[in-house]
Structures are given as structure tokens and as C-alpha cells.
Amino acid sequence: MIFSSDNWAGASAPVSEALTRHASGLVPAYGNDPLTDAVTRRFSQIFERDVAVFFVATGTAANALALSAYARPGGVIFSHQSAHIQVDECGAPEYFTGGGKLRGLPGANGKIDPADLIRLMGEHPDGNPMHGQVSAVSISQATECGTVYRPDEIRALAEAAHARGIPLHMDGARFANAVAFLGLSPAEVTWKAGVDVLSFGATKNGCWCAEAVIFFNPDSALQFAYLRKRAGHLFSKSRFAAAQFEGYLADGHWLANAGHANAMARRLAQGLEAAGNRLAWPVEANEVFPVLSRATIARLRAAGALFYEWPADGVDPDQSAVRLVASFATDPADVDRFVAVAAG
Template structure:
């Protein structure tokens, strides 16, 4: 009953098998291994983007920060939602890797920017010429930090605003696979066809041991990305172990199968929580994360029964009135089972 994060899940056996296979013999380092070339071809085919450049890094923060550094200069700003991952959860990594670019925070319901709010923030920026930070880039998180999902039309509308100001667009796709399962969109339709220039294509939150792909739909930035990756300490010497994970992830649609399981578990969990007296959802359950509130007494019962999840916000206490509604975030992974969900709901007094 671990709903703390999809980062807590084990690694699928297909990935471990691929690592064992890659461990035989010798391979060239620094991304020059044969598997890396195959991964590039897999991703180019998957995204219907034969000219795209693909680079692997070990963490989502590195993927986001290095990607943004290639499209936003230090004297500019990145426009993102107030609760975007790059704003809330990366300890200033984008600011660090860009050399000082700031974040301009855009409001919007359900943790999603609206085109109108984005347009207003971009229009207001750089109004003082040389005295202000300049307009730099737009970053869209899909799946959002609230577990909601931008549709292709919503992504296209935000990209249209960015294009009106000649700004590049980054997508933080740490849970990109979960967004595709929800929308039924193709990878191409959700990204470059909608106007996205660079994607952080997540793997770790969907079962991998530790690898993310940066997909540059504008190949002109490829050399700069390579230099930034090396200078930033994110070019792996024994790169084949990154490549092998991503290759297994993409083979036989494993990445989509894993995300489908996680989303289905979250839907089951969300529906069950709504059967708890007084419970309510904070955001729609679009993908594999559930944000909800229910009585404090039942949180105590769940925690005492061995359930792991985070209060949201985290500073809420289990001490206080038993019937007061307090909120939490629960995340399902590829390895979450129906039994996990039903056991958790049973602790809250919900029959399967």
C-alpha cells in the first residue's frame, strides 16, 4: 500500500533483463554505444520526427534544466504554471543551469495554465526594455503536478500564444506516458505537431531505474545540449546502462502498458475514495495521481494500517479534530495492484 510516489516502485523485469544483456562484453562510452543509436531511431520513429535529436540523462531535473538552458538565455524568463515542477520541486536547477533565468508564474485552475493568463504574463514581461528580464520560453508540465492532463488542443492553444511572441516551448513530460494514455493522443500530436520544441520524456516515474530522454525537435540545439550536458556533469561514461533501460522501455509498447496500469489503479482508487463519507477530490483524477481530502480519523486509520502516502500540503498534522477534512496526494505506479487499492480502501471503511 505504498502511494507515496511512482518513484517508489520496483523496476519491471524486462528492464532488468535488458541491463543484464547489456552487461556482456565491452561497449563504447559517452553515448557512443550501439544501443544508444537504436534508442535514437526508436524515439524518432515513435514521434514521427526523423530529424529529432535524442539525448539521455539520469534524472528528470537534469532533463528539464538542461533543455531549458538551451532555449532560454540567462537574461530571460521561463513562463510556467505557479505549481509547475520546475518551479516547486527542482531547488532552482533551471535557474542554475540557465545561468540565472527567472521563472514567471502563470495562474490557472487545476494546475493548468490558460492561454489568456499566459498571454497576459508574456505581454507584461520586458515592458521596461533593458531594465527587465526578457521573454525567454514557455514550459508546460504534462501530466501536471496536480495529476491533471492537458489535452492536445490545450497544448496547441498554449503553443500558439508562445508562437505569437516568437518563444520556444518546452514540455516537462516526466509522466508523458500517463498523459498519452489519458488523451489517446500520439506522441507527435502531443508535442511537435502542437508546437512543442523540446520534450523531457520521462522514464523513471514509469518504472525505469533512472533514465530520461531529452527530445530536441529543433536539431540546431543538439551540439549546445551536448556541451551543456557534459559541462553540467550529466554525461554518463557507462552510457549503455542508460540506453538499455530506454530500449527495453520502448520495446513492445512496454512504456504505454506500464502507464495504462498506473492510470487504471488511480481511477479505481479515486472512485473508492469518493465512497468515504465526507471525502472529495481536490483535482480531477486524469492520470495516475489522486488528490483528495477525507476525515482526519480515517487518515490515522490508514497510516496505522501501514499505508504510505503524503499529506498535501505536507505540513498538515494527524493531531486535531477527528472529522476535519485534511488533504493528501496518492500516486499509483505500474506495480500498484487492485489488492493494494482495495486493502487501502478497506482501512478507510470502504468495501471492495
């Protein structure tokens, strides 16, 4: 009953097999190998346009480097206050952007409201060095609350960002889960809705260590090779990052993995709700945030369940919200056992 995080799961079989398949032989280093080329073309196919693709090792690197591509002196980056870039990246976005300031917005269900965004960006008018200059808006898809932005919500935020001449960045650590939930094409939920740059996460959903920064307008990426190398994220054996993506993206495997994780989260949510537990946020991707009594939490822990307590509003002192994350490797029997123990 391990629901601590989706990155506790290992690599899925097609990914491991791809790594093994490409393990022997000599090919050029530093991304000049045919497989890196082929995977880049595959990304362009998946997104239905030519994209610039850069592999990096972690989601934090993807986010911080993507934002650094748009850095300005005194730059200000806007995101939800619970965003991973705000609370879980140890200042990497600030560091990589040369001192960029992060401003967090409140917002129901982990999402930013366009009116709030416009108001907050208004505190940083162009031409006033006292307040710095707007440099990017970042959203997480799926959000840190396990919810998913709809294309019209993304479009409204993109329009607000573009009206100020800045890009919309998407932290897609759980992009596959969001796409699987929406049932739309990757293009529809990114560039067609106004996203300029995407941190395409794959580690949580079946890869061993594979993340990519994807620029929908390759002209925006002209300096990025230097930013990535300077940050130490140019893999010399790039073929192994590429191999993981080859296995991950083949035959819809990435969406099948995400579909399973999402289904396991729904099953957890339905079971817990049926037993009378409230959920802090709607379950749309692969995360569930039930509000449980402390006695229930103790009973679950005693039965061996692993999960984290999580901050949420409106929780009584004798209760806590917890975060349960399902993955491609989640066993339905574990879900059912968790629900049964929670029910007492």
C-alpha cells in the same frame, strides 16, 4: 499500501532484463555505442520524425538543461505556479540557465490558461532590459495535479509562446501516463501541438534511472552536447541508459505500464468517491488527490498506508488533501484495502 510516489517502485522486468542483456562485452563509451544509436532511432520512430535525443540521469537535470538550451541574459521562464521546476528543483533551472527568472501562473487543475500567459508575458516586453526577456514556457504533462493537457490546450500555449519567439517546453516526468490517458500518438501530443522540447521521463514508470531530453527540431540542439557534458550528465556507459529505454519502449511496454498505473488511480478514485470523499482535482493520469478527514488519515496511517499530505484549496481545518500515486507496480489488492480502511 504504498502510495507515496511512483518513484518508490523498482524497475519493471523488461527494463531489468535489457540491462542484463547488455551488461557484458566492450562497446564504445560516451554514447558512441550502437545501442545508443538504435534507441535514438527508436525515439524518432515513436515521434514520427527525426529527433535529437540526450540521455540524462534525473528529471530535474532534463528540465533544467532543456531550459538552458534556450537561455537568454535576463531570461524569464513561465510555468504553472505548482510546477516541479518552480517548487521542487532547488533552483536548478535558475542555476543552469545562468540566473533565469521563473514566473509562476495560477490556473485551475494545475494547467496554465493561455490568456493569463499572454498577460504575464506582456509584463516583459521585448527591448526593455528592466524586465528581462521572455525565454521559455514550460508545462508539465501530466500536471502536478494529476490532470492532462489536451492537444488543443497545448497548441494554444505553444502559439502564445511562439508569437513571442520562445519555445514550449514539456516536463514529461509522467509523459507515458498522459499519452496512455489521451489514447493519442506521442507525436500528436507534442510537436504536432507545438511542443519544441520534451523532458521524456521513464524512471517513474519502470526504469531504474532513465530520462531523456528530446528536441523536435534537431537544429535547436546543436549546442546541447556541450551543455549536458558541462553539467556532468554525459554517461560514460551510455549503453545502460540506452538499455533501459530499449526495454521500456519495446512492444508498447511503457504504455502498458502507464495504463496499469492510471487504472489503479481510477480504481482508487472510484472507491474513495463512492465512500463520499471529494477529490481536489479530476483523476486523469496516475495520481489521486482526495480530501480526507484527519481521523481517516490517522486510521490509514495506523493501517500502514504511506502517502503525503498535499496543499489544496477549500479544505476544512479538520481535513487535509493527500496525494496518492499509483505505479506500474501497484497491486489492486492494496488499492481495495486502502479504500476499505478509508471507508472505516
